[in-house]
Amino acid sequence: MSRVGIIGAGHGVFGRRSDATVQELAFEAFRLAIQDAGISRDDLDATVVAAVPEYHKQRSVAGVVQEYLNLNPKPTWLTEVACASGSAAIRTAWMAIKSGLHQVVAVIGCQKMTELATAEILALMGRVGEVQWESIFGSTFPGYYAMFATSHMHEFGTTHEQMLQVAVKNHFYGSKNPNALFKKEVPLDKAMNSDPVASPFCVFDCCANADGAACVILADESRAKALSKKVVWLDGVGCATSSMSVLRRPNLVGLPSAAEAAKQAYHMAKVTSKDVKVAEVHDCFTIAEIMAYEDLGFCKKGDGGKFIEEKRSYIGGDVAVNVDGGLKAKGHPIGATGVSMAYEIVKQLRGECGARQVPNADIGLTHNVGGIGQYTFVHLFRRD
């Protein structure tokens, strides 16, 4: 079977981007990806845009992005699976290439979130929980993950301090990422003393809403080799779902969709969790990164708290996790996040990450979760 490779990657600055529209953000990332690939627009067959439409006044974002990028009449389409939209876009680009329909596809993840007030965003995000039986009680997105945290603490003795050590790590690495929203280290005591959000979470357990865009360019094996000398191969794509309602989950100490998507991706790429040198995991909340260690097989179920406490997810540990700062420090423009994760892995596998470079990174993984684990995409990347 022929492979699908990534031949270019671009990333804009994440943050409160009141200076730019969503298509202007998309343009920044696209321009950098095209320059990085050393190709021209004419080499592209199609684009896939990832964005969550509810945040934008502009309806049907793919259309305005495609026009602003001057890509008409090439095909485009939008993917949406909440916070995993970016990885879903990469998956559909991979499918389009594998099918033989297209040879070179740009994936653009973009999101403008900060035009809405925080309470409005909380209301919108809370409705990724089930609205008929749950949202009527004012459940929020932090509230859902907080309930996972309560269960994880009860079942495995995980502590709030261990959770906040995830935040400390991700802010430490975020300080080395020029594209990150927050570029300052955060000491543990400052994190511990931040304002409550949804118990046990306080402010530093939560990632921040942000605006931003990222772009990767995928190509089939022959075009990738012809166009690029630094191809990173996308060798495993896994995707699975869990119930919309947390009331229908088998447990609240992990995401079944993540474990299943990981299994598929490892199998397809013919690697195991032990082979992964660098991972981008969906740390929308601190407990989410701890559960990701477990669901991805970096440690046993229940040991995620100890895994961070022993610094095994730092560079030099078992596997370097979120060394771009993760959603926590980099910011989480929800449509862009999955593409941003792929960008980081591509740069890591090429050895271009400077102060946050993971030594000998040859196999990388992204774990991108939509909603409260209703959708998870796990992708495995490799360099030759």
Add this chain to the structure above:
Amino acid sequence: MFSWFGKVSFVPYSKVSDFAVHLKDGRMMGSRCKDCGYTTFPPRADCPECLSGNFEFKEYNGKGKIYTHTTITAAPTGFEDIAPYTIAVVELEEGGRLMAWTGDTLPSKELKIGMPVQVVPRIFEDSPEIKLYYTVEKPGATWKKAPAPHLG
């Protein structure tokens, strides 16, 4: 009628709308598939097991155990006025789970996963419209008949 259910309603209609009518009269209804017997809470009209659409309501006793919980300080639109509030998930003795606020008899500090609780139907008494919900209370708590609906 389903718009009666919830402080803020997102779902005005459902095949299980009569759930809200029962709740107003103090009955917590789950659903039972008439073809295969699958019973669950919250109720659903269509059986996930045998695909039958032939269901009936089944009254639940509201007894269960705390499955997980959180106290929400940062509230979304429509809930700012009641924050902070505590949400618990209850594993019901008769099958299924529900989400609800904790009520007066159950201070959030006393909440523990696994503790037995009683779910009780409630009405927002100072609302001009019918607004129904249920709360998680200590075992033995009982429902008191809701005031007559204010129909304006």
